[in-house]
Amino acid sequence: AVVTFVSHDGEKHEAPLEEGCSLMQVAKNNAIPGIDGDCGGEAACGTCHVIVDPAWADKVGPSGPVEEEMLSMNPERQATSRLSCQTKASESWDGLTVQLPEFQM
Numbered sequence: 001a002v003v004t005f006v007s008h009d010g011e012k013h014e015a016p017l018e019e020g021c022s023l024m025q026v027a028k029n030n031a032i033p034g035i036d037g038d039c040g041g042e043a044a045c046g047t048c049h050v051i052v053d054p055a056w057a058d059k060v061g062p063s064g065p066v067e068e069e070m071l072s073m074n075p076e077r078q079a080t081s082r083l084s085c086q087t088k089a090s091e092s093w094d095g096l097t098v099q100l101p102e103f104q105m
């Protein structure tokens, strides 16, 4: 299964999805630019922000309470914004596309 990270300037980076891994880990493992993950996946830094393709929002699911608190501090968050460290990838997400926000270039 493959996930595509689309940078703000439209550049596409594909990475293999690993079941149970967070999208932040997937991005880090594959050196995707724009995902820093400074806090190591604690929902505390906001540097792993992704905007989920609306077509995939149901499958990826909504943000949790701690994550939401972090997201709500960001005026540029979108309706389908997630902290990628708080996601848990599934093989069934094959073809998923997430966008990287401009503020995270």
Ligand code: FES
Residues within 6 Å of the ligand: 024, 036, 037, 038, 039, 040, 041, 042, 043, 044, 045, 046, 047, 048, 083, 084, 085, 086
């Ligand atoms: Fe810090 Fe996700 S890695 S919030």
